[in-house]
Amino acid sequence: MPFDQDAHGGAGALDEASDEALLVLFANGDAEAARDLTARLVPVIMAHAYRLLGNRAEAEDVTQEALMRLWKIAPxxxxxxxxxxxxxxxxxxxxxxxxxxxxxxxxPPLDEVAEPVDATPGMEARLQTRARAEALQGALGDLPERQRQAVVLRHIEGLANPEIAAIMEISTEAVESLIARGKRALSQALGGRRDELGLD
Known part of the structure; x- marks a missing residue:
């Protein structure tokens, strides 16, 4: 199954190939192209799914399902x-x-078990970083689905508004509106915790 990554990822010409070219190679039976494309896409899709869901196990399931659909339509x-x-x-x-x-x-699904905290120097900084991430994820989770998707794609994935519009199948103006409303909601949600989270 293409989702299962192989330890010997290929180097060379395939590294320079576009995602689209690798997909076509996979459709033509090139197993190395599938491995390379999987290695590229899994971290991207997993991160996006986690931002939308806030649950790692569900994000892994969604990532695998999305890639299975990609392999299916590849031909x-x-x-x-x-x-x-x-x-x-x-x-x-x-x-x-x-x-x-x-x-x-x-x-709601069962909460994920938090990882134990390593009580070594720098723990306070790590705790604050974790607290910021959890606060952001919690605030994102409270946004309406479309606002959350637009904000994640723009400010976490770093995509441009026209590409977000293509992904969400809406106009660029609608993307801008969703992002603006989402940012306002996040600012309100996190505004009272600036000192606690060490935010500027």
Missing amino acids: DWRQGEAKVTTWLYRVTANLATDRLRGRKRSG
Whole structure:
């Protein structure tokens, strides 16, 4: 299964190939192209899924499902029509939305067990970094789904508004509106904790 990464990732010409070219090679039976493309995409999609879901196990499931769908449509992929990452961001967001709606019907998932804190020098700084990440993730989780997706794509994934518009299948103006409203909501949610979290 392409999702299972192989330890001997290839170097050389495939490293320079685009995601789209690697997908076409995979569709033509190139296993090394599948390994290289998986190694590129898993961290990106996993991070995006986690930001949308706030749960690592669910993010892993969504990542695997999104990639399985990519491998399935690979033989029909037409280069030049869309970027692989644009397609995957859209599929990942849809899968995450389905899970979030399922949560509302069945109740929240069990909380993940926190990792033990290493009581070594610098612990305070690490605790504050963790607190900031948890506060941001919590505030993101309280945003409406579309605002959260737009904010994550723009300010965490670093994508430009036109690409976000393509991923979300809305206008650039709608993206700008979602981001502005999402940022205002985040600012309100975190504003009272600036000193606690060491924010400027």
